[in-house]
Structure formats: structure tokens, C-alpha cells
Amino acid sequence: MTTPLIECIPNFSDARRPEVIDQIVAAIQSVGEVKLLDRSSDLDHNRTVLTFAGSPAGVEEAAFRAIQTAASLIDLDAHTGEHPRIGATDVVPFVPLSGTTMDECIAIAKRLGERVGKELNIPIYLYEAAATKPERTNLENIRKGQYEVLKTEIETVSNRKPDFGPSKLPKAGATVIGARNPLIAFNVYLTSDDVSIAKKIAKAVRQSSGGLRYVKGLGLLVDGRAQVSMNLTNFRETPIARVVEFIRREAERYGVGIHHSELVGLIPQEALVDAAVWYTQLDAFSPEQILESRLFSSPTADTSPNGGASSSAGNGPSFIEELAAPTPTPGGGSAGAYAGAMGAALVAMVSGVTMGKKKYAEVEAEMQAIRVVAENLRKELTQAVDDDAASFEVLMAKFKMSKETDEQKSARDAAITQATLNAAHIPLHVSEHAVKVMELALKCAKSGLQSAISDAMSGFAMARASLTAAGYNVRININSLEDKSLGDRMLKELANLEKAADKLEAEIQVVMKERGGI
Numbered sequence: 001m002t003t004p005l006i007e008c009i010p011n012f013s014d015a016r017r018p019e020v021i022d023q024i025v026a027a028i029q030s031v032g033e034v035k036l037l038d039r040s041s042d043l044d045h046n047r048t049v050l051t052f053a054g055s056p057a058g059v060e061e062a063a064f065r066a067i068q069t070a071a072s073l074i075d076l077d078a079h080t081g082e083h084p085r086i087g088a089t090d091v092v093p094f095v096p097l098s099g100t101t102m103d104e105c106i107a108i109a110k111r112l113g114e115r116v117g118k119e120l121n122i123p124i125y126l127y128e129a130a131a132t133k134p135e136r137t138n139l140e141n142i143r144k145g146q147y148e149v150l151k152t153e154i155e156t157v158s159n160r161k162p163d164f165g166p167s168k169l170p171k172a173g174a175t176v177i178g179a180r181n182p183l184i185a186f187n188v189y190l191t192s193d194d195v196s197i198a199k200k201i202a203k204a205v206r207q208s209s210g211g212l213r214y215v216k217g218l219g220l221l222v223d224g225r226a227q228v229s230m231n232l233t234n235f236r237e238t239p240i241a242r243v244v245e246f247i248r249r250e251a252e253r254y255g256v257g258i259h260h261s262e263l264v265g266l267i268p269q270e271a272l273v274d275a276a277v278w279y280t281q282l283d284a285f286s287p288e289q290i291l292e293s294r295l296f297s298s299p300t301a302d303t304s305p306n307g308g309a310s311s312s313a314g315n316g317p318s319f320i321e322e323l324a325a326p327t328p329t330p331g332g333g334s335a336g337a338y339a340g341a342m343g344a345a346l347v348a349m350v351s352g353v354t355m356g357k358k359k360y361a362e363v364e365a366e367m368q369a370i371r372v373v374a375e376n377l378r379k380e381l382t383q384a385v386d387d388d389a390a391s392f393e394v395l396m397a398k399f400k401m402s403k404e405t406d407e408q409k410s411a412r413d414a415a416i417t418q419a420t421l422n423a424a425h426i427p428l429h430v431s432e433h434a435v436k437v438m439e440l441a442l443k444c445a446k447s448g449l450q451s452a453i454s455d456a457m458s459g460f461a462m463a464r465a466s467l468t469a470a471g472y473n474v475r476i477n478i479n480s481l482e483d484k485s486l487g488d489r490m491l492k493e494l495a496n497l498e499k500a501a502d503k504l505e506a507e508i509q510v511v512m513k514e515r516g517g518i
Contacts, residue, residue: 003389004099007053008063009265010092012070013085015041015048020073025050027065033058035325038266044222046081049185049265053097054327060108063092067116071172076147082220086147087173091139093128094179105179106130113177117165123154124164127178132163139176140216147173184232184240184271185264188247189225192256198226201250205243212246214238225259235271241278319385333388336469337381337430339462343437344378346459350444350452363447370440377433388426395419417481424477427470428490431497434470437463438504445511453516460508467501
């Protein structure tokens, strides 16, 4: 099960006061279900772009708090900068990443827009996929004339009335909120300080004036150098390499070249890979040839006949990063399942390296069977990493159910009870699998390759840790039930598993002394 993930990339009209941006960042990070991914400020633009991602509800709340904070700290009447803007929080796009759809992002944009308009009295315009009018799809149409012109026209021109909020600009200006696909904010600096050249190239490259499709561009003077500032709205249809070469050819017409380029915020890896392939002319390139892709692939992404489907949360480095993030999930239950998966992987490794050795011909069949079972357990435990996180999110959602009437309260209580029991069942299954891994690890320690005995023992230790962590999660869920008797059977099963684990622990201690000399 894929955890729903949405990205938000709000742009704020300030960069010259880091203390202001610090407070906006703090507002975002005060929401536990999101993670700040990037902070990018440009002093000439006097603009900061923040990137964060998380659960749909968490991202929506974090965006509101950021807008609220920016409105209290940024005065558009006192703002100057090269980049067009109409608000303290100028634009707030939502992007579906995984387990979500564009429709969900549109719904978030509309809910947030209505809330900001009502609670903060900030005019809101919806754009891109969330636009309510065709002419508001493009951001530049909404920002025409910037804050200074909109200040007057919002009160007098009918087609400049906002979608939500008052038809009057406060000092925080207006905010544009929407939903879109991933966008690359990309700037190219020229070997010239002649901004007119940058403006001519920007006109040539942008789609609105006959240039490349999915490219928006402006010519600016930044750091004393002419800059073509662009947004690439569909890098698959118009690759970044094609844009760079277009600008290079246009620049040559005016006797200048490309000095350097820069990214604002984050870029999808796919876009960089496409550029590298284009420039190196790797016509027969396959993404599987990327070293890091192989190294960081999920433990279950196996090319052997016993390989399985990958788990998004089971991806090594990314899972550890997710575990360290200030979000409720993944948590201890997922970590316990992951430890069990590591234990099973070590068992599979030890049995695998034992197979085919003449000295261990007598246990060949046993090791083959152990490897098959260990691989199956590895897949089950890797899947449990996601399942545990998902069950917790479902439980949290039940707590948000309405409880205004007696009927609603009753339905909410029943739903919470069922979700709690489910949240306890998953770590109980992890406990069962963990004990099975311990049994296999003990067999490998007894009969497997002598030089790999420490790996078998490490696999046992990982499985024991998995059982311990899973046990905590079973008990904490059962103890939260109003009627704890509903969990009696599960607690009894858990106690039996722990007794079995204690016996296995005593046995492997003997093996450690006999075969390992420990």
C-alpha cells in the first residue's frame, strides 16, 4: 500500500530578511505530517521558494500556517524585487507525488483557498488545474500588472474579482493557489549585462509568444548579469536540454553565450538523466544502468526467480530518512517490521552462501528450503512496513469522524475500535513472522557456512528486535481499547510467541559458544 504523498512549493515575496523566512519555515515544520525538502532564496528577486511534502491533510494545514505567518510579516507596499508578484505568499501549487491524484490536489487548493479567504481576508485566485476560468489557468494572466495594478483593478474590474476572499487588497496582497504537475524552475545567465538580450531570448523561448511548448520565460537583470528566468511545466514533452540549446543558439545571434545556469528548488531525477543522455548521446541507455538506482532499490527488488515487488517504505536509505522525519508515520511498528525483513534477508544470505559448498552437501536440501521460506518472510515483513504505517493513518482518520449526534458518536466509536484492532493485528503478524525468522536463523547458525555464523546470529538478533518492537505496538493498541477483553486472544498469542523466542534465544546462545567460540 502506497502512502499518499503531496508536494507543495509556495513562493514568498521576501528573501532579504532571513528571520522572516525562518518564521515561515517554523510554521510549516510545526505540522508533524510534513517534511521540508528545500529552501531557496534569491536576493535580486527578493523571493523565497520553499518545498515540502507529506500527507494530504498535513500539507494543506502547513500551507495555511505558512500563508498566515507570511501575511503577518510581509508588507507588499514596502516590497521591491525583480520577480513579478501580487502577494506576500505569491503562489501556492500542490503537486501529486504518490498515492494521490490531480483531483485530490485540486480539492485541497479549493478548500485552502476558501479558508484563507474567510479566515485571513486575503483575496484568492485559483490557477492551473484548479482554475475556475480558462484565462486564469496561466499564472502570468493573474499577475498582470503585479500588486500595484491589481490593488486598483480588483475593486473596479469585474474579471479581476478573486475566487475567494474580499475584492480589496490588504498589505499582504493576494495569493494564487492551484494544482499542477511537477515544474522545473530554471534560470540561464548570459555572458552579458544587457537585459534587453535576455528579454528577447525569453520572448523567443516561451510558449506564449511562439517558442517552445511548456516553457514560461522572463528576461531579468540579476547579480549584474542578464538572466533568462523560466518555468518548465512539462519536462517530458520539452526536455531541459532542448531548452538550453535553444537559448544557446538564440544567444549566439546577439554575440553572447551562456555563462551558467541554476535551479530554484528541486528537480526530478528523470529530468537530469534525460539531459545527461541527450548530451552524451547514449542512444541505447536504460535507467537500470544507473548505479545508485541499483544500490538504493528495495530489498524486494530482486532479479532472481524468488524476487518480489518493491515496497515504497522498504527502500533502504529513503526509509531511514522517513523514519527520522518529524511525522507520525512510519514509526516503531514499521521499524520493527523492517528489522524483521533485515533478519530474513540475512538468513537468506547465509543459506545461499552455504548452498553449493561440497563440505555442506549434507545440508544442501535444508538450506535450499530455508532460503525459499526466508525470501517469502522477507517479502511479507517488507510489506508490513507499509501496512503498519497505513493502519495508523486509518486509525487517525477515524478519530476525525463527526461526533455531533449520538448516532455519529456510536459509529465513530465502533470505527475507532475496529481500526485499533486492525492496527494491533499487523504487528501481531510481524511477531509471528519474526519468530519464524529466528527459527531459520538458528538452523543456519547450527548447520550453515562456518564463516557466516555471525551473519546468522545477526539475523537472529534483528528478528528478536522485530518481535520486541512489534510486541510493544500490539500492547499499546490493545491497552487503548475501552473494552480491553477484545484483545485478550491477541495478547495470549503474543505471550506464547515470546516464550518460544526465549527458548530459541537460549539455544542460539549454546550454538554461539560451540561453533562461534563466543
